Amino acid sequence: MGKKLAISMFGQKRLSREGGVEIVVKELCTRMALEGCAVTCYNRSGHHVSGAEYDSKIDYDGVRQKFVPTIEKKGLAAVSSSFFAALCSAFGKYDVVHIHAEGPAFFSWLPKMFGKRVIVTIHGIDWQREKWKSGFGSKFIRQGEKNAVKYADEIIVLSKGVQDYFRDTYGRETRLIPNGVDRPNVQEATLITETFGLTKDAYILFLGRLVPEKGIRYLIEAFQQVKTNKKLVIAGGSSDTDSFMQTLKEMAKEDDRMLFTGFVQGQMLQELYSNAYLYTLPSDLEGMPLSLLEAMSYGNCCLVSDIPECADVVEDKALIFKKSNVDDLKEKLQDACDHPEKVNHYQKQAADFICQKYHWDAIVAETLKLYRGEM
Structure with a gap:
């Protein structure tokens, strides 16, 4: 050495x-x-x-x-x-x-x-x-x-x-x-059920800092138009952006399918990754998104924006929409909700692919x- x-x-x-x-x-x-x-x-x-x-x-x-x-x-x-x-x-x-x-x-x-x-x-x-x-x-x-x-x-x-x-x-x-990324141990839903009433495959997950460049505004706008019983879970804390977080909550307040968990770590974080139906990262700007690597390592089907920093990571092993395009994001979300077999196809490939690549x-x-x- x-x-x-x-x-x-x-x-x-x-x-x-x-x-x-x-x-x-x-x-x-x-x-x-x-x-x-x-x-x-x-x-x-x-x-x-x-x-x-x-x-x-x-x-x-x-x-x-x-x-x-x-x-x-x-x-x-x-x-x-x-x-x-x-x-x-x-x-x-x-x-x-x-x-x-x-x-x-x-x-x-x-x-x-x-x-x-x-x-x-x-x-x-x-x-x-x-x-x-x-x-x-x-x-x-x-x-x-x-x-x-x-x-x-x-x-x-x-x-x-x-x-x-x-x-x-x-x-x-x-x-x-x-x-x-390391291959994690997938966890059953216990803490997230007790705390938020969430069960396996009953929610779409965004996990990251609540900052403008993560595209969360598009996600809320798109999800409001999606016909589904699944919840949208927005997990993460703010970073010098408390006013932005309030804006997001204001946008989401009319839709009781949306849930803000605040900052999460440990068991709560692992359970959120382990039991999501779909993980989404609609960013306009990224360095190299660790949350995306983690989400795939848990075997999640992921839906990401087409910026190179996301698209190069997932290659053909995830769903991709046009950056900052609310209509395209809505269509991809609706399609994923309507076709669980498609979601399952990506879930099966995700962990092996990402853990071997990084x-x-x-x-x-x-x-x-x-x-x-x-x-």
Whole structure:
């Protein structure tokens, strides 16, 4: 396996399920620690996006978690925590500093200045996201992208589209290392029945952060026109987007088939994935959607928008509709509700296909080779 590396990671809020970055960092860190690497995660201080009740720190064998000073104000939390994490990484005894996301990459020059090998993972073109389209946050993220290009020894991207973007915009070559997934244990419906009255195959599931670019508005609008007794379950917390969540609830209030669960994790999350009739991800913008990989790993039939980041993942093993097209989404939802045999066809293929295509152990091995400069 070669030399056991000392690795610093930052850019995540904490090792949790708050977003895709957090899940990826947790998977990389815990597996690298098992390989004998000394891994330190520099997490934000402050609260979980879905409330203080989810704050509890989980310890993982071999992973040191340090919490850096954080200004808990929209737009400043990422900046302040990333600065202190970069500072600690620069002065610490690390072989590799792995920075996640474009904003935190703003400070990639700091550990680079102190002779560290700097790797940046671009989880998506973040300045395109609704909440960062203007103001200081947008400028900071755009500069973070440029600093990654200038200072990082290697840039990891999760999709071919982002790889093309860096080549076309900056003439910079990147490494395509996607996210992974493990095959889970499918759970029977117990907790979701007790809490929400949900039973197997009685609902369509959306699971993700409630942010504009996920296309949830289209989903609500389309589902309201679908003739079915199935419920639409919208599972996830907001991310600096409480007003958007209120807008969604306002849109859905006339239809009692729609259910908002709030942020979910653990047993509740596993049961929601395990018992859905259909999983849908109607996004306009994605990096590489981990929730889609997870949904397929549970053997779900998935209905996704035709953006490359979704379509390239599912290939011909899922249903696809035209991005942001409410009529097409409605037709595909209605067709899925009317033809369970079609849904069953995709359910049978999903888990084997996705678990063979994206496996965490292979992805960790590839990332470690990149750390060592062997790629």
